[in-house]
Amino acid sequence: MNADTRLAEELERRLTHIDTHEAGDPVHAKLGGGSLALFLGVVGVIAVGSWIAGAL
């Protein structure tokens, strides 16, 4: 068995593990719309505040 074959097996083992054991795990959660809106809101507040400070 060469390294390429072993690596292919390891890849398949990992993909199968993720498919079967982690598909519903929060580690693979999407970023929610609320979280994205909060993030963009914080960025927006800092951007607008610093833009106003620079303009004054």
Add this chain to the structure above:
Amino acid sequence: MSGSARGRTSESAAELTETQAVRVEAAVAEEATFGSLPLTKSERTWRAADFSWVTLSLAIATWAFLTGGSTVLLVGFGDGIAAMLLGNTLGLAIMVLGSVLLSQRLGVEQYRALKSVFGAVGVAIVVFTVVLVTEMGWSSLLGIMFGRAFTEISNQAFGTGFDVEGPVVTVFALAAILAGWFLLSRGPVAISKLNRFVAPGLLVIVALMMVLLMSQHSWTDLFAAEPLAPFEDETLNFAMAVEFNLGAGLSWWPVMGTLARLTRGPKAALWPAYGGIFIGTVVAQIVGMAAALMLGAADPTAWMVPLGGPVLGILTLLFVGFANVTSMASIAYSTVLAIKQSSGRVLARLRWPALCAVFLFFPAVLALFPSFMYGQFMTFVVISGAFIAAICGVIIADYLILRRQNVPMRALYASGPEDPLRFTGGVNLAAMLSVAVASIFYLWVYNPITLETLPIFRYATATVPTVVIAIAVYLTLNWLLYVRRGRGAYGQTDPFAAAGRK
């Protein structure tokens, strides 16, 4: 052959097979550490606090002094802080949305994950142009800064009188790159162990530098200080300072996704990647700005000894010098991974230390020109930012808008005609054309070499409209070329739908 001889031969064969098996296991372990295999949950060990320390330690590294010093070439201290906050918050937000979310959800290294956006060959084109050049430049700058620090130490400790832009700097820079290779070749564990000491140490040193600076100058003087080399137009100065800081924020894109795959949720990736870098940059950049305005040089290698005295100054420079080596190893790690992924079978066959040496050869060549690299720092940051802004725009359009965060994980590892992410001969033409169009637009709005600008630049910067154009062009072209023809694996069932949203 006697029975005992046959027995010995049989034992040797068994030992040989065992040795081969150990080597194969070692190759797999190496690939898992340095390669593209997806991480399982048990290997994704970083919570938000862990990732925050990592990003904070990266951001507070010595390049932030240079960024701060370059900002106050154009604007004073107050406007510099505003430009720094505005540029970094926008640049980091674009960078984070274009890097960490994709790798984090899948637990896959950034450039493997980007196959879903650019195609396998397209990723290689991005890696061997934008990523390689960007990281070569930063690695080289860190080496040169190390060289300047040790040249200054030599001058102060031994009275040598070496030129801080001369050949001795190159010799020390090459030594730093060699030390970076030594650390890098021992893998990410060695890098993270050193960072645990370097990051808090740098925090203390940055605070010490600010205290030393402000013990000899007043805040009134600092806020009243004129910018070092401004243009006549104040609005243009501020816009250029913002644009430069946007480029600095975007410059984290090549390394951030690969780090984020180690985190355990989208929020644990998003906020630390943005907040850690933002806070670290702001703190160190303020010191760089203050030093440049009060002492005429942002680079602590130029003023630390005169300001802190020979003992404190030399100790600080020693620490700063070695911190540059860990920073170099940290950013080179992701780049070498990217090179390994994208080079096909040619470089993928090289052992990790040899691959690290191949990458670090290029910064070593650039280190032969220390004066040029320091002089062209702003231009380098802005040009690399032009391409990264366009790339991030395309990634945001693909991952967040078209795919709605749903990438077929197995397809990332598929190859041949049955590969759902084959696009056109391994290249997503829509992505590559969009990057080209948006980058050209950027350089039309703001030419960082001639410093010519269009009127829109003064109020909208070049990066923000570039990202918008990249998104719009990509959505149009990609729909025409792939989505409407059912190619590119868009609109598939999400295998992680049960994982929910966070």
